[in-house]
Amino acid sequence: MGLAFWRRNTAKTRCSAYLRPDFLVLANQNEQTFEQAIDSIEQWPAAFASLCKEAQLSSDHQIVFVLGSQHYQQFQVEKPSVPDEELAGAVPWTIKDMVAEQIPDLAIDYYQAPTTPMASEKLNVVCVRKQIIQQLVQIAQQQDIQLEGITIETLAAVNLLENNDRCQMLLWQPKAGDLELIVVRQGQVCFSRQLRAFSGLGKMQEIEFTQTFFDSLSLELQRSIDYISATLKLPDVSHIQLAIPSRFCDEIAQQLQQNLTPNVALLDISAIESSDQYYKIPALAGLQEGVLS
Numbered sequence: 001m002g003l004a005f006w007r008r009n010t011a012k013t014r015c016s017a018y019l020r021p022d023f024l025v026l027a028n029q030n031e032q033t034f035e036q037a038i039d040s041i042e043q044w045p046a047a048f049a050s051l052c053k054e055a056q057l058s059s060d061h062q063i064v065f066v067l068g069s070q071h072y073q074q075f076q077v078e079k080p081s082v083p084d085e086e087l088a089g090a091v092p093w094t095i096k097d098m099v100a101e102q103i104p105d106l107a108i109d110y111y112q113a114p115t116t117p118m119a120s121e122k123l124n125v126v127c128v129r130k131q132i133i134q135q136l137v138q139i140a141q142q143q144d145i146q147l148e149g150i151t152i153e154t155l156a157a158v159n160l161l162e163n164n165d166r167c168q169m170l171l172w173q174p175k176a177g178d179l180e181l182i183v184v185r186q187g188q189v190c191f192s193r194q195l196r197a198f199s200g201l202g203k204m205q206e207i208e209f210t211q212t213f214f215d216s217l218s219l220e221l222q223r224s225i226d227y228i229s230a231t232l233k234l235p236d237v238s239h240i241q242l243a244i245p246s247r248f249c250d251e252i253a254q255q256l257q258q259n260l261t262p263n264v265a266l267l268d269i270s271a272i273e274s275s276d277q278y279y280k281i282p283a284l285a286g287l288q289e290g291v292l293s
Contacts, residue, residue, distance in 0.1 A: 012060055012061055012062040012146055012148075013029050013060055013061050013062065014029060014061070014062055014063075014064060014148060014286075014287055015027060015028045015029060015055070015057055015061050015062070015063055015064075015145075015287070016063065016064045016065075016066060016283050016284070016285075016286025016287050016291075017048060017051070017063060017064075017065055017066065017283060017286070018066045018068065018153065018280070018282040018283035018286065019041075019044060019065060019066065019067055019068060019071070019136075020068035020070060020071075020174075020175075021038070021040060021041055021068070021070050021071075022037065022038060022039075022175075022176075023035060023036060023037045023038060023175075024036050024038065024044065024047045024048060024051060025279075025280050025282075025283040026048070026051040026052070026054075026055055026057075026283065027271075027280075027283040027284050027286065027287055028055045028057065029061075029287070031270070031271035031284060031287065032055070032271070033271065033280050033283060033284070034051045034054050034055050035051075035280070036050055036051055041071075041132075041135075044135065044139060045135075045138075045139050045142060048139050048143065049142065049143060052143045052145065057143065057145060058144070058145075059144045059145065059146075061145050061146070062145065062146040062147070062148040063140055063145050063146070063147055063148060064148050064149045064150070064151065064286040064287075064291060064292065065136050065140075065147070065149070065150045065151075065286075066150075066151055066152065066153055066156045066282040066283060066285065066286045066291075067128065067132070067150065067151070067152050067153065068153055068174065068282075069152070069153060069154070069174060069177060071128060071129075071132055072126055072127065072128045072152050073098075073099060073126070073127050074124060074125065074126045074127075074152075075094075075095050075098050075124070075125045075127075076113050076122055076123070076124050076125075077091075077094040077095060077122065077123055077125055078094070078120055078121075078122060078123075079120070079121040079122060079123050080094060091108065091110050091123065091125055092106070092108045092127075094123075094125065095108070095125050095127065099127060101127075101129060105129060105130055105131075106127040106128065106129060106130060107127065107128045107129075107130050107133050108125060108126070108127045109125075109126050109127075110123045110124060110125045110126065111123070111124050111126075111155075111189075112124075112188075114189075114190045114191055114232055114234075115232075116231050116232060116233075117233055126152060128150075133150065136150060148292070149291070149292040151286070151291060151292060153174060153282040154180065154182065154189075154192065155189065155291075156282045156285040156286055156288075156291050157170065157172055157182070157243070157281055157282055157285050158170060158182055158184045158187070158189055158285075159187070159285045159288035159289075159290050159291045160243075160267060160269060160281060160284065160285050160288065161184050161187075161241065161267075163186060163187040163290070164186070165185065165186060165235065166185065166235060166238045166239070167183055167184070167185045167190065167228055167234050167235050167236065167237045167238065168183070168184050168185070168237065168238065168239045168240075168241065169181060169182070169183050169184075169221070169224070169225070169237050169239070169240040169241070169262070170182045170183075170184065170240075170241050170243060170267070171221070171240060171241070171242050171243070171244065172242070172243035172244065172267075172278065172281070173199070173201065173202045173243070173244045173245060173278075173279075174279060174282075175202075175245055175279035176202075177199070178194045178195070178196050178199045179194070179195040179196070179198045179199045179201055179202075179244070180192065180193075180194050180195070181193050181194075181195055181220075181221065181224055183224070183228055183237060185234060185235070187290055190228070190232065190234060191224065191227070191228055191232065193224065195217070195220055197216075197220075198213075198216075198217050198220070201217075201244060201246065201252065202244050202245050202246045203246075204246070204248070205248075206248045206251055209248070209251065209252075209255065214252075214255040214256060214258075214259065215259065217256065218256055218259035218260055221240065221256070221260060222259075222260065225237045225260075225262065236262075237262050238262055238263070239262055239263050239264075239265070240256070240260065240262050240263070240264045240265075241265060241266070241267040241268075242256075242264065242265070242266050242267060242275075243266075243267040243278040243281055244275070244278060245275070245276050245277065245278040245279040246275060246276060246278075247274070247275065247276045248275075249266055249275035249276075249278070250266065250275070253265060253266055267281070269281065269284060271284055272284075
């Protein structure tokens with residue numbers, strides 16, 4: 001699943017870059033990753049050029065850019081009561097009072113939000129400053145690499161889960177970001193929420209783990225699991241997969257499994273050698289087939 005603020009289909013070899021204000025991660029077609037720390041987005045062009053050289057990318061490649069959460073805003077709104085063919089024109093104005101920028105200065109896309117039975121339809125609306133989109137277009141052009149698409153980290157990450165009828169929960173955390181819970185079914189996000197009270201989890205040492213902490217986290221996860229089945233009327237969550245950038249992810253999984261019925265395990269990605277590298281998954285997710293659809 002993904003948004004595509006920019007999409008162009010070509011037959012070139014796909015690579016992917018995950019862009020944040022503090023680092024870039026580039027993934028090539030062999031799922032090798034290359035990383036560079038930066039101080040600001042003004043350093044994106046130089047950092048991307050350096051990574052392209054290191055990864056030996058050429059004009060035979062095309063790139064999917066995955067934006068970190070610092071570079072987009074997301075809102076849930078009532079679906080406008082207009083014909084489907086007019087929806088794209090109507091949606092931007094549903095967020096005009098929620099953003100500081102002028103609507104013409106934003107690139108805006110949306111996807112269907114889960115709703116309870118008999119409730120009005122809702123949309124999740126995502127916006128990015130057009131200045132950032134233009135910068136990414138220029139960055140790709142400067143390296144003579146075709147820009148295939150631009151999407152966001154949360155929707156990219158879920159493409160690493162299996163696409164089936166079961167409800168699966170991904171508990172993941174961007175580097176120095178909030179802990180996020182995402183429930184996916186048939187490749188689509190059907191529920192998500194941020195667990196800010198537990199965002200220190202990725203930085204915690206094993207000695208800091210307490211039963212009280214994991215009991216509280218388990219309770220929050222169970223509430224979401226119950227909401228999925230009882231309120232949204234979706235199948236029970238069958239698996240919980242962890243992608244938390246911590247050396248102690250195995251211990252976290254064991255602690256949660258003691259309190260929860262669904263199977264709890266680490267997200268299995270062959271390109272991730274250790275769990276403290278899970279912050280790279282948006283770059284690897286950008287290589288997946290459905291990331292722009």
